Amino acid sequence: MQKFQVNFQKFKVSTAVSLLFLLLLGALLLPGSAAAQTKSFYWERFDVDITLLENGDMQIVETQVLNFSGEPFTFGYGTILTGSAGNNDNITDISLREGDLIYRESSSNDFGTFEVSRSSSEVRIDWYFQPALGQHTYTFSYTVEGGVIVGTLDEGSGDQIFWKAIPSDHPGRIQNSTVTIRLPEGVEPQRYIDDGTYLIEGLAAGSSNLVETSASENGRIITYTLLEPLVPGQAFEVRVQFPHGILDIPTPSWQARQQNADVYGLIGLVLSGLLFVGGPLSVLALWYARGRDPETGFVVPDYLPEPPSGLRPAVVGTLVDEKADMRDIISTLVDLAQRGYISISENKARNHVFTLVNEDKTGLQPYETQFIRDVFGSTTERSLSDLRYKFASKLPKLRTMLYDELLHEGFVDRSPDKVRTRYVVAAAGVFALAVVTFIGLVAVLPEEAAYVGCCGSMALGLTALILGIVGRHMPTKTAKGAEEKAKWDAFKNYLKNIEQYENMDQAGDLFEKYLPYATAFGLDRSWIRKFASAPHTPIPRWYTPYGYGHYHGGYGRPRPSGSSSGGAAPSLPSLDTAASGMAGGLESMSNGLTRMLNSTASTMRSTPPSSSSGGSSGGFSGGFSGGSSGGGGSRGFG
Numbered sequence: 118m119q120k121f122q123v124n125f126q127k128f129k130v131s132t133a134v135s136l137l138f139l140l141l142l143g144a145l146l147l148p149g150s151a152a153a154q155t156k157s158f159y160w161e162r163f164d165v166d167i168t169l170l171e172n173g174d175m176q177i178v179e180t181q182v183l184n185f186s187g188e189p190f191t192f193g194y195g196t197i198l199t200g201s202a203g204n205n206d207n208i209t210d211i212s213l214r215e216g217d218l219i220y221r222e223s224s225s226n227d228f229g230t231f232e233v234s235r236s237s238s239e240v241r242i243d244w245y246f247q248p249a250l251g252q253h254t255y256t257f258s259y260t261v262e263g264g265v266i267v268g269t270l271d272e273g274s275g276d277q278i279f280w281k282a283i284p285s286d287h288p289g290r291i292q293n294s295t296v297t298i299r300l301p302e303g304v305e306p307q308r309y310i311d312d313g314t315y316l317i318e319g320l321a322a323g324s325s326n327l328v329e330t331s332a333s334e335n336g337r338i339i340t341y342t343l344l345e346p347l348v349p350g351q352a353f354e355v356r357v358q359f360p361h362g363i364l365d366i367p368t369p370s371w372q373a374r375q376q377n378a379d380v381y382g383l384i385g386l387v388l389s390g391l392l393f394v395g396g397p398l399s400v401l402a403l404w405y406a407r408g409r410d411p412e413t414g415f416v417v418p419d420y421l422p423e424p425p426s427g428l429r430p431a432v433v434g435t436l437v438d439e440k441a442d443m444r445d446i447i448s449t450l451v452d453l454a455q456r457g458y459i460s461i462s463e464n465k466a467r468n469h470v471f472t473l474v475n476e477d478k479t480g481l482q483p484y485e486t487q488f489i490r491d492v493f494g495s496t497t498e499r500s501l502s503d504l505r506y507k508f509a510s511k512l513p514k515l516r517t518m519l520y521d522e523l524l525h526e527g528f529v530d531r532s533p534d535k536v537r538t539r540y541v542v543a544a545a546g547v548f549a550l551a552v553v554t555f556i557g558l559v560a561v562l563p564e565e566a567a568y569v570g571c572c573g574s575m576a577l578g579l580t581a582l583i584l585g586i587v588g589r590h591m592p593t594k595t596a597k598g599a600e601e602k603a604k605w606d607a608f609k610n611y612l613k614n615i616e617q618y619e620n621m622d623q624a625g626d627l628f629e630k631y632l633p634y635a636t637a638f639g640l641d642r643s644w645i646r647k648f649a650s651a652p653h654t655p656i657p658r659w660y661t662p663y664g665y666g667h668y669h670g671g672y673g674r675p676r677p678s679g680s681s682s683g684g685a686a687p688s689l690p691s692l693d694t695a696a697s698g699m700a701g702g703l704e705s706m707s708n709g710l711t712r713m714l715n716s717t718a719s720t721m722r723s724t725p726p727s728s729s730s731g732g733s734s735g736g737f738s739g740g741f742s743g744g745s746s747g748g749g750g751s752r753g754f755g
Contacts, residue, residue, distance in 0.1 A: 156187030173366030189248030206263030263369030283353035322351035385569030396580030420611035425604035434637030441516035448637035454659035484518035528598030540588025551577035625654035649707030
């Protein structure tokens with residue numbers, strides 16, 4: 118057995134499949150019929166003769182001796198992979214005969230004709246014959262252009278034929294097979310340096326033990342003989358290497374593309390690797406340089422038991438997370454109610470009603486005035502259900518006004534929303550560049566190097582993704598804004614862990630006082646839950662749940678703006694005492710307040726459902742393909 122040289126694998130040809138035609142059932146028979154079960158075939162012989170010409174073309178003659186049984190067969194078909202798929206440039210001069218009958222090329226589908234159709238990656242042959250049973254011999258001839266792998270003058274290199282004479286997708290047993298390669302006069306295979314044997318190799322099913330190789334006429338004629346039957350799934354490959362330069366064989370187009378692809382691929386992979394690492398690192402460096410708040414030198418305590426300044430809750434919430442979100446809008450509602458501008462009640466239908474009890478807007482911030490206008494319009498009473506699908510369109514303006522408050526206070530130099538938008542646009546631009554890069558590289562690069570376009574585009578896509586994520590954190594504050602945020606963070610920590618700093622049995626007056634800030638910080642649910650279990654916690658005077666009419670007269674009236682807690686104000690019922698006359702008890706009362714805040718937020722951001730129509734249709738398509746190397750394809754008889 119001959120040795121296998123590693124350098125043969127460098128340009129391993131996806132070899133042109135010999136015209137091995139799969140035998141299929143021809144007549145359309147009822148499923149389960151006896152004839153359909155017995156219709157079969159096998160190859161008594163499958164011989165391939167390959168003659169190498171001086172110009173590097175290969176003339177191939179296949180002799181297939183088939184034995185049919187069962188119902189007659191009347192046609193056959195086969196495909197040969199070409200181009201990069203088959204590692205050859207073209208298949209030409211196709212002819213077919215059966216004994217003395219020479220088939221003619223025609224599209225008529227008559228007996229004794231064959232038809233050739235071509236695509237970018239294969240050549241298909243369909244041929245038609247008289248109903249056949251028993252032994253029949255078909256001889257195919259064709260020329261393969263560009264099927265020789267051209268090497269170099271380097272030691273150990275050379276030109277080589279590497280051919281898959283019988284691919285693995287043949288559907289029947291092949292009893293015997295002989296493959297012969299004929300080299301031109303004066304050309305003999307190279308030899309192994311260590312023992313001087315010819316560089317020839319025959320492989321069947323991945324093992325050379327099933328093939329016997331021999332050479333005659335100084336190695337010019339090499340014969341590969343199959344020693345055992347070849348069953349479906351087993352391939353028969355042959356190869357021979359001879360010195361480069363003896364024949365004037367031009368480098369095949371497919372091999373040149375492959376070599377160029379190797380160069381392009383190496384360069385592209387290096388650049389893609391740099392972009393995979395450098396792109397995200399550049400984005401992170403951008404955030405480190407421009408996306409962090411300045412150092413203030415202010416020593417922040419663990420907590421602050423009182424608001425550090427007179428900022429309204431919605432502005433505080435926007436400052437802390439640099440986002441004017443829905444909880445900031447709801448905190449404005451609670452804050453205005455707590456300050457005596459709005460009262461909230463629940464009717465029998467469990468719908469909440471907002472009442473404007475103080476129309477004097479003197480001293481309100483612009484966004485607060487706009488909020489009242491958006492909720493009530495020209496009325497003084499509005500049910501929450503009336504705001505469904507109507508308030509969401511007001512949110513963008515309210516958010517912009519909150520960002521303007523940060524600018525007005527000198528907490529930021531640029532609107533955080535505009536900063537995020539700019540980076541989203543930049544990320545979209547990088548992603549668009551990734552798409553354009555992919556399309557452009559795939560169109561320009563050889564097919565074998567198309568993966569470079571994929572790698573480069575993925576690197577750009579990753580950069581775009583990280584830029585979009587990091588862009589959300591790019592808004593920054595001024596030194597004044599950073600210091601103010603640090604103070605409010607300390608106050609937020611106090612609200613979050615108030616049970617650690619206060620005796621909850623005596624802290625009931627803090628519930629309503631700081632509820633707007635707890636809402637802006639996103640702590641409203643836990644804030645209500647903590648005080649619901651604390652005795653003597655007054656229910657907010659501006660909130661009247663359904664069934665709470667007993668206290669409405671003395672409690673439901675909101676405080677006017679700027680009023681103090683002194684004087685002869687009526688004592689306020691606590692959450693537990695107020696709820697004692699209600700069916701649900703204290704927990705029901707606190708849960709109702711939470712539900713009110715949640716339903717208000719849900720309603721205010723609700724938008725009309727978009728109508729859509731149409732359906733989807735399903736289905737599948739199928740087909741056959743064969744051969745992973747030159748000459749592979751689909752075959753059949755019928």
